[in-house]
Amino acid sequence: MLYYVEGQRHREKIGRRSDAITLYQKRKSDARADIKLPETFRLKKVVLFSDLATDAMVYSKAHKKSHRGDLSNLASLLPVFGMIRAQEITHQSIGDYLNSRTDLKPATLNRYRSTMSMIFAEGIRNGHVSVNPARLVRLRKEDNARIRFLSYEEEDLIRKIIVQRCLVHVPDFTIALETGVRLSEQHSIEWTDVFLDRRQIQLDKTKNGSSRTIILTEEAVAALELCSLRRSSKTPRVFLTRHGEAMASPRSWFDLVMKEAIAQDRGLSDVTWHIFRHTYISRLIMSGVDIRTVQELAGHKSISMTMRYAHLSPDHKLKAVDQLSAHRKAQGGNTKN
Structure with a gap:
């Protein structure tokens, strides 16, 4: 909103149109009544959440892998939250929104909270807000009891479809x-x-x-040797599109592959690209x-992260206890009463 007071031009940013009209009428009324503004008067800028977010994404792009x-x-x-004044957003309003998203898993809700907190933290650093309400929102307990990994049969099915549909991406x-x-x-x-x-x-740079x-x-060496046959003058990257350009994400072909795989096996409906990392670590264990070597190979900072992957398949556990029985028999043990 633009207006003049004592011949000086002033501009104020107001969130809603109705608020802007009300404030404009007040400023005109004050001017007609010859009500002067104090010399120390400074217009208080209205900062919307979207304003904070714009600044925060600049920081995120420059400094965050995520x-x-x-x-x-x-x-x-x-x-x-975009058109709400940043100062009016409370931890209760953030919590109410997260509670309403019953369609999302706790891990996703925690990531929403994390992004909100980062946005407000940048707003504080930039002097736009004084508090970070997202920090007061409790984290959800994430259920990490089961780590999804591929069986060798599932791997074979996906690989077969990749060979048929997009051989270059094997x-x-x-x-x-x-x-x-x-x-x-990658x-x-x-x-x-x-x-x-x-x-x-x-x-050199990891998560x-x-x-x-x-x-x-x-197997990995052989795969990279195949990639080397497709080196491109357009980019130094290893993994390329079919046009020889750097590939930022496998989504363009992987979604098509998984759509066909799920049609053949509904059990694959929860498979994402990150499942392959779960698979690698689970198979090591x-x-x-x-566990220490697995931690190093996986690039985990803490051993607790690696321990999350130690949920093995029933078949593997059966083989382990069968070894115990074999050892007992080899030593002449007898389980009979």
């Missing part, structure tokens, strides 16, 4: 399963990061901010690799 996640979360948050699938590399990490790998003679990929070395299986 920027794409913030953008995705914001797409749900803006329609609800190495992408293999690398995901044979290294456990995160999606964002699609940022450049050929200067790959050392086939040492069976290693060196990642947790530290560098790590990925050790390659024989099921093959008897010690």
Whole structure:
């Protein structure tokens, strides 16, 4: 809203049109009554949540690996909070919204809360707000008791469809399963990061901010050798589109593959690309690799993260207890009363 007081032009940003009309009429009335504003008068800028979000996304893009996640979360948050004054948003209103989203899992709600908190934290740093209401919202308890991983039969079905539908992307699938590399990490790998003679990929930037070395299986080496046949002059990246350009995400082909896979096996309906990382780590544990080594191979900062993957299949546990029975028989033990 633009108006003049004592020959000086003033501008105020008002959220709703009705509020702007009311304030404009008041300013005109004050001017007719010759009511002067104090010399120290400063117009208080109205800051909407959308204003905070715009600034915060600039920060997120520059400093956060999870920027794409913030953008995705914001797409749900803006329609609800976008046109509300930032100062009027409370932890109760945030909590009420999260409670209303009964269609979402606790982990997703926690990510919404995290994005809200980041937005308000940036608003405080920029001097637009003084409090961060999202920090007072309680985190949901996430159910991590079951980690989904692929069986070898499920892997074979998905691989068969990839071979039939998009053969060029078989190495992408293999690398995901044979290294456990995160999606964002995999699609940022450049050929200067790959050392086939040492069976290693060196990642300088990972999700947790530290560098790590990925050790390659024989299958992973073979997959990268296939990728090397498709090197492109357009980009130094390893994983490419069919046009030889850098691939930011496998969604363009993976969604089509999974649609066909689910049609053949409804049990695959919960499979996402991140399941391949779960599969890699679970298979390491099921093959008897010690937990500390699995932690290093997975790139986990804490051992507690690795322990979440130690939920093994019933078949594997049966084999373990069968070994106990075999040992008893070998030692001449007798279980009869």
